[in-house]
Amino acid sequence: MTRLHRRTFLIGGLASAGVTLLSSSSANAIAYPFTLGVASGEPTADGFVIWTRLAPSPLNADGLGGMSSAAVTVEWQIANDPNFSGLAASGTVSAVQTAAHSVHVEVAGLAPGREYWYRFRAAGHISQVGRARTAPAPGTSPALTMLFTSCSHYEAGYFTAYRRMAEENPDLILHLGDYIYEGGAGSGVRSHQPSAEITSLANYRVRHALYKRDTDLQAAHAAAPWAVVWDDHEVENNYANLTRADSSPAGDFTARRTAAYKAYYEHMPLRSAQAPSGANLQLYRRLRWGSLATLHLLDTRQYRDDQACGDGTKLCPAADAPARTITGAGQESWLLDGLGQHQGTWDLIGQQVFFAQKLAAADGSKSMDSWDGYTANRKRIQDGWQARNVTSAVVLTGDVHRHWASNLMNDYATQDKVVGTELVTSSVTSGGDGNAADTGTSSLNPHVKFHKNQRGYVRTVTSSTQMAVDFRVLDKVTVRDYPVKTAQSYVIQAGNPGLQAP
Ligand code: FE
Numbered sequence: 001m002t003r004l005h006r007r008t009f010l011i012g013g014l015a016s017a018g019v020t021l022l023s024s025s026s027a028n029a030i031a032y033p034f035t036l037g038v039a040s041g042e043p044t045a046d047g048f049v050i051w052t053r054l055a056p057s058p059l060n061a062d063g064l065g066g067m068s069s070a071a072v073t074v075e076w077q078i079a080n081d082p083n084f085s086g087l088a089a090s091g092t093v094s095a096v097q098t099a100a101h102s103v104h105v106e107v108a109g110l111a112p113g114r115e116y117w118y119r120f121r122a123a124g125h126i127s128q129v130g131r132a133r134t135a136p137a138p139g140t141s142p143a144l145t146m147l148f149t150s151c152s153h154y155e156a157g158y159f160t161a162y163r164r165m166a167e168e169n170p171d172l173i174l175h176l177g178d179y180i181y182e183g184g185a186g187s188g189v190r191s192h193q194p195s196a197e198i199t200s201l202a203n204y205r206v207r208h209a210l211y212k213r214d215t216d217l218q219a220a221h222a223a224a225p226w227a228v229v230w231d232d233h234e235v236e237n238n239y240a241n242l243t244r245a246d247s248s249p250a251g252d253f254t255a256r257r258t259a260a261y262k263a264y265y266e267h268m269p270l271r272s273a274q275a276p277s278g279a280n281l282q283l284y285r286r287l288r289w290g291s292l293a294t295l296h297l298l299d300t301r302q303y304r305d306d307q308a309c310g311d312g313t314k315l316c317p318a319a320d321a322p323a324r325t326i327t328g329a330g331q332e333s334w335l336l337d338g339l340g341q342h343q344g345t346w347d348l349i350g351q352q353v354f355f356a357q358k359l360a361a362a363d364g365s366k367s368m369d370s371w372d373g374y375t376a377n378r379k380r381i382q383d384g385w386q387a388r389n390v391t392s393a394v395v396l397t398g399d400v401h402r403h404w405a406s407n408l409m410n411d412y413a414t415q416d417k418v419v420g421t422e423l424v425t426s427s428v429t430s431g432g433d434g435n436a437a438d439t440g441t442s443s444l445n446p447h448v449k450f451h452k453n454q455r456g457y458v459r460t461v462t463s464s465t466q467m468a469v470d471f472r473v474l475d476k477v478t479v480r481d482y483p484v485k486t487a488q489s490y491v492i493q494a495g496n497p498g499l500q501a502p
C-alpha cells in the first residue's frame with residue numbers, strides 16, 4: 001500500500017494517471033498552485049512543521065490566490081533522501097479558503113538530529129522539494145550552524161542574501177522581523193503590490209504572496225527549517241500593542257492588527273500553538289536544540305507600552321520609568337523562568353530591537369523604539385539571568401539595517417562587567433546598498449564593538465565550548481547576484497560572555 005501510494009505520488013505530476021486519481025473532485029482544474037514555494041520550521045527532536053499555500057494566481061486582489069471556495073486535499077510526504085526513494089511519513093491535509101488555502105502540517109515521530117526532505121501534491125501538481133531537519137536529541141550537543149537575518153524590503157533590493165543563505169546549507173535559519181513591509185509602492189528596484197499601504201486581510205495576503213513569489217526567498221525557505229518572529233512592519237511601522245504609530249491610513253487598528261496577524265500565520269511555517277485568536281497571536285516560544293542551546297524567541301511588539309516620548313531618538317527620562325515594559329509582564333516572567341531551566345549550554349534570545357544601551361548623543365538621547373526606551377525591563381532581564389547563573393546568553397537582534405556587535409554590561413554607565421553578548425544582523429535589503437566606509441561606533445558606547453552599514457546576515461557555528469560568529473555582507477543588493485563575504489568575525493566562549501577575536 002505504501003509502495004503503491006509512493007509510486008502514484010511520484011508520477012502524479014507527469015502522467016495522467018495521477019491526475020485521474022484525483023478527478024473525482026474538481027481539483028484537476030487548478031493551475032499550478034505552488035507559486036509561493038514550500039517551507040519548514042519549528043524543529044523539535046522528533047519533527048517540524050511543513051508549510052505551503054495553494055495560489056495559482058497569487059496576486060489576485062481578493063487575496064484568495066485564484067482558488068475557489070472549495071476545500072482541496074493536499075498530500076504530503078517526508079523522505080529520508082532527496083530522491084524520495086524511502087518515505088519516513090506521509091499523509092493528507094485539507095486546504096480551506098478561510099486559511100487562504102495555506103497548510104501547516106506538524107510532522108512528528110521522526111528521528112532526532114538528521115535531515116529530511118518534503119514535498120506536497122495537490123490537484124495533480126507536485127511542489128518543489130524542501131529540506132528540513134530535526135533538532136538533536138536531548139543529552140547530545142552536535143555543532144549548530146545557524147543563520148539569522150531581518151528586514152527584507154521588497155523594493156529596496158533583490159533578495160540575493162536569502163539565496164546566499166540557502167547556499168550555506170545551514171541547520172536553522174532565524175528571521176527576526178520585518179519579513180514584509182506594509183507601505184505602498186515607492187521608488188526602488190521593484191514595486192510593492194498592492195500599490196497602497198495595506199490594512200485589510202486581502203491586502204496583507206497579497207503582500208505576503210508578492211514576497212513569497214521571490215525565488216531567492218523560496219530557496220532559503222526550501223534549504224532549512226526557519227524560526228520566525230515579527231517586528232513592526234508585518235503590521236505597521238513602530239506600532240506598540242494596540243497603539244498605532246500614526247493615523248494614516250484611517251481605520252480601526254485592532255481590525256488591522258487582526259488582519260495582519262492572520263495573514264502572517266497563514267504564510268509562515270508555524271505550529272497551531274501560534275494560530276491567531278482575533279487580534280492576539282502567541283508568538284513568544286522556546287525551541288530546544290539538544291543540550292547545546294535553548295532558543296528563546298520573543299515578541300517585543302504585541303505587549304509593549306507605547307514609546308515613551310514618541311518615536312525616534314530622544315532625550316527622554318520617562319523611558320527609564322520602572323513600570324515600563326517592552327515584553328509585557330507575562331512574557332518577562334516566562335523568559336526568566338526559561339533562563340532558569342538551564343536546558344542547554346547556550347541561551348540564545350532571538351528578538352527584534354536593539355538590546356544594549358546605545359547613546360546617540362552625550363546628553364543621553366536614545367532610540368525610543370528599542371530597549372533603551374524600556375531600560376527597567378532590560379535591567380530586570382539582565383539581573384534575572386545573572387541571578388540564575390546564566391553565563392552563555394547571546395541576544396540575537398534585527399531591526400536597524402546594520403550589523404552591530406556589543407558586550408552586554410551589568411551597568412552601562414560605569415561599564416561594570418560583561419554579562420552577555422548581543423549580535424545584531426543587518427537587513428536582507430532595507431536601506432539599499434549601504435556604505436562599507438560608514439562609521440558607527442562611538443566613545444559614548446565603549447561596549448559596542450562593531451558596526452557595518454552593508455546588507456547581509458549573521459552566521460553562527462556553535463559548539464558546547466564556543467560560538468564562531470561571521471558577519472556576512474553583500475556589496476550591492478540593487479544589482480542581482482552579488483557574492484557574499486565576511487566583514488568581521490568574533491568568537492564567544494561558553495561561560496565567558498563577550499566578544500573575542502577569532
Ligand atoms: Fe526594518
Ligand code: CA
Pocket residue numbers: 177178231232233399
Ligand atoms: Ca522594525
